[in-house]
Amino acid sequence: xxxxxxxxxxxxxxxxxxxxxxxxxxxxxxxxxxxxxxxxxxxxxxxxxxxxxxxxxxxxxxxxxxxxxxxxxxxxxxxxxxxxxxxxxxxxxxxxxxxxx
Numbered sequence: 500x501x502x503x504x505x506x507x508x509x510x511x512x513x514x515x516x517x518x519x520x521x522x523x524x525x526x527x528x529x530x531x532x533x534x535x536x537x538x539x540x541x542x543x544x545x546x547x548x549x550x551x552x553x554x555x556x557x558x559x560x561x562x563x564x565x566x567x568x569x570x571x572x573x574x575x576x577x578x579x580x581x582x583x584x585x586x587x588x589x590x591x592x593x594x595x596x597x598x599x600x
Contacts, residue, residue, distance in 0.1 A: 514551035518587035545591045552584040
């Protein structure tokens with residue numbers, strides 16, 4: 500149970516960091532790795548962030564259906580996803596759309 504919680508919360512943190520700091524990470528990757536247009540890195544980070552949020556929600560629902568987590572824990576986790584994940588995803592989509600023009 501602790502391992503599952505750790506995976507969920509670490510993935511939530513990584514997805515949030517990729518969503519919020521995607522521009523800075525894209526510039527960092529462009530300067531220190533393969534030199535390409537940073538917009539491609541930003542797009543990849545945005546997609547990774549959104550996929551992590553979606554996969555984590557599916558993972559949580561599967562765990563709930565298998566009765567490995569309680570309803571109270573499900574409500575707390577979903578609250579975190581919708582209060583953190585939705586605004587961060589909207590922000591990263593807005594930034595990526597502005598970069599694409």
